[in-house]
Amino acid sequence: MKVRIAGLEEESYVDGEGIRYAIFVQGCPHHCEGCHNPQTFDFDGGRLIEIDELLDRIKGNALLSGVTLTGGEPLCQLRSLTELARAVQGMGLTVWCYTGFTFEELIGGVERYFSADEVREFLRHVDVLVDGPFVERQRDLSLAFRGSGNQRLIDVPKTLSGHEVVLIDLD
Ligand code: SF4
Numbered sequence: 001m002k003v004r005i006a007g008l009e010e011e012s013y014v015d016g017e018g019i020r021y022a023i024f025v026q027g028c029p030h031h032c033e034g035c036h037n038p039q040t041f042d043f044d045g046g047r048l049i050e051i052d053e054l055l056d057r058i059k060g061n062a063l064l065s066g067v068t069l070t071g072g073e074p075l076c077q078l079r080s081l082t083e084l085a086r087a088v089q090g091m092g093l094t095v096w097c098y099t100g101f102t103f104e105e106l107i108g109g110v111e112r113y114f115s116a117d118e119v120r121e122f123l124r125h126v127d128v129l130v131d132g133p134f135v136e137r138q139r140d141l142s143l144a145f146r147g148s149g150n151q152r153l154i155d156v157p158k159t160l161s162g163h164e165v166v167l168i169d170l171d
Contacts, residue, residue: 002048003080006040006072010057011064016096016128016145017170018065021058025072025081030100034136036147040072051084058088066094066127075099075106078114078122085125094127103131103154103165120160128168129154144170 009015009022024037026046031038039045058067067088074081074097085095101110107123109116123129130146130153138148145153158166 001051001080001083003051003054003077003084004043004046004048006037006046008057010061012068014145015068015070015098016066017094019063020066020068020096021061021064022068022070023054023084024070025074025077027076028071028073028100029076030073030133032100032134032136034139035134037071043076046072051080051087054084055087058093059091064093066096068096068098070098073100075101075110075119075122076113078118082118082122082125085122089125089127095125096128096130097126098130100133101131103129103152103159106131123156123160126156129156 004026006024006026012020012022015022024040026040027043028041031041058064069081088095099106106119107116109119130151132151135148135150138150140149143149153168155166155168
């Protein structure tokens with residue numbers, strides 16, 4: 001199985017906690033005003049890479065805390081990324097995922113891209129979801145791991161096991 005990527009950052013310190021393997025996927029339907037990665041919008045751009053190749057590269061760095069899926073819109077390649085996230089967690093690493101959808105939008109499924117069941121299966125293999133579009137008028141450089149104040153760092157396991165969105169505690 002393959003994923004279409006815009007690029008890779010093999011040791012990132014800014015895309016989540018610890019040292020992370022950041023995968024910038026290609027293709028984004030949100031087109032947020034002020035987006036820093038407009039080159040990722042085109043669903044036909046970037047290049048395809050095998051999930052197995054990504055996993056081999058990730059296994060090759062013992063310093064990693066985890067993998068971050070960002071973009072672009074990772075949820076638009078949910079089937080491949082579910083396989084990747086499952087394998088990454090199987091290595092004992094954490095998975096962070098950025099999305100331009102809000103948690104409330106995606107949990108019911110987004111007809112064009114994924115069903116509610118598919119997104120739930122994906123989220124079972126995600127530790128932290130950074131949700132919502134980048135909103136330029138709420139841009140805030142002081143925020144950890146996100147660009148605008150509307151975006152949340154969601155503790156996915158706790159949120160899925162309860163009835164409300166639980167945010168992670170960074171302290
Ligand atoms: S969701 Fe992310 S990649 Fe997509 S337009 Fe918004 S900021 Fe850019």
